[in-house]
Amino acid sequence: ETGVxxxxxxxVMGMTNKKSLKCEQHLGHNAMYWYKQSxxxxxxxxxxxxxxxxxxxxxxxxxxxxxxxxxxxxxxHLHTLQPEDSALYLCASSQEGEKLFFGSGxxxxxx
Amino acid sequence: xxxxxxxxxxxxxxxxxxQINCTYQTSGFYGLSWYQQHDGGAPTFLSYNALDxxxxxxxxxxxLSRSDSYGYLLLQELQMKDSASYFCAPQTGGFKxxxxxxxxxxxxx
Numbered sequence: 001e002t003g004v005x006x007x008x009x010x011x012v013m014g015m016t017n018k019k020s021l022k023c024e025q026h027l028g029h030n031a032m033y034w035y036k037q038s039x040x041x042x043x044x045x046x047x048x049x050x051x052x053x054x055x056x057x058x059x060x061x062x063x064x065x066x067x068x069x070x071x072x073x074x075x076x077h078l079h080t081l082q083p084e085d086s087a088l089y090l091c092a093s094s095q096e097g098e099k100l101f102f103g104s105g106x107x108x109x110x111x
Numbered sequence: 112x113x114x115x116x117x118x119x120x121x122x123x124x125x126x127x128x129x130q131i132n133c134t135y136q137t138s139g140f141y142g143l144s145w146y147q148q149h150d151g152g153a154p155t156f157l158s159y160n161a162l163d164x165x166x167x168x169x170x171x172x173x174x175l176s177r178s179d180s181y182g183y184l185l186l187q188e189l190q191m192k193d194s195a196s197y198f199c200a201p202q203t204g205g206f207k208x209x210x211x212x213x214x215x216x217x218x219x220x
Contacts, residue, residue, distance in 0.1 A: 002153070031206045042115070043154070043198070043210035050206050090153060097206040098142065098161075102153040 003027040006091050006103035013081065014111050021076040021106045023091030030095055031055075032074040034066060037088040037105070049074060081110045113137045115211035117199055122217045123189055131184045131214045133199030141202040143175050143182045148213070149195045157184070157197075186216075194218045 004025045013019050025032060034046040048056035049068040063085075065077040074091055086109050092100040114136045123129040133143070142161035146154040158166050160175035160182060172185040186193055196213040203209055 002155070033206075035210075042212045045207065045209060048206045055206055056204070094206070097202055097204075097208065098159050099144065099156045100146075100154070100200075100208060101156065104153050 002101045002103065004091060004093055004101050004103035006089075006106055008106055009104060010107045010109075012109045012111065013078070015081060015083070017081075018077070018079040020078065021089055021091075021108075023074040023076075023103055025072055025074075025091075025093035025101070027093055027101060028095075029093040029101070030071060031093060031097060032068060032071075033092040033094070033100065034074070034076050035090040035092060035102075037090055039087075043090070047076075078108075081108075083110050086110045113203070113209060115199060115201070115209065117197075117211045117214045119212065120215045120217070122219065124219050125189055125191060127189050128185065128187050129189060129216065131186075131197050131199075131216070133182045133184075133211065135180050135182075135199070135201045135211075137201050137203045137209070139203045139207075140177070140180075141204070143173070144200040144202065144208065145171075145173050145182075145184045146198045146200055146210070147195050148198065154198060154210075159202075189218050191218050191220065 031050045036044045047066040067075040088105045090105045091103040117133045145157040148154040158173040175182045198213045
């Protein structure tokens with residue numbers, strides 16, 4: 001148990017669906033992250049929030065919309081996704097960015 | 112641009128020592144982390160080097176040379192459970208960490 005909880009663990013959605021991924025950290029950290037992990041590719045940083053402000057947005061398509069209502073919660077809202085968006089989506093948290101604690105991830109399949 | 116290089120696969124036997132190298136080229140650099148990821152699991156933090164030199168944590172050690180943009184992870188007394196993917200991850204900004212493609216380590220009996 002890393003102190004970072006992600007739900008759901010698995011998600012199957014159609015291209016016209018809207019869904020949200022949820023992440024909660026119980027570590028008192030001041031930064032939260034979304035990473036995407038596709039087969040055979042490095043982890044890709046998508047978004048970073050520090051103290052509820054977005055500090056990184058790595059040219060992610062607008063069909064991915066992050067939300068950070070407070071320092072413990074992070075959401076990733078998904079709409080009109082494409083099959084190539086199928087991947088493992090990992091949430092992480094850190095204090096000052098040095099050491100990331102990852103959640104178990106959401107395995108997303110877009111049909 | 113930014114680049115990371117580490118070997119794609121390494122195979123070693125139980126009880127042996129293995130070194131996984133990482134070279135990086137980044138626009139900013141704060142330090143170098145290493146993460147372990149088992150199949151089906153999430154990455155877990157192993158070590159972080161902000162300064163040149165060797166950091167030791169049990170069977171694992173990590174080295175950094177900032178002038179050479181180079182680091183390595185050293186795993187000693189290998190065990191079967193060490194079979195996993197290992198990622199070097201430079202911290203390139205205050206809250207930005209990028210990951211390499213990872214090195215898949217196979218430990219044989």
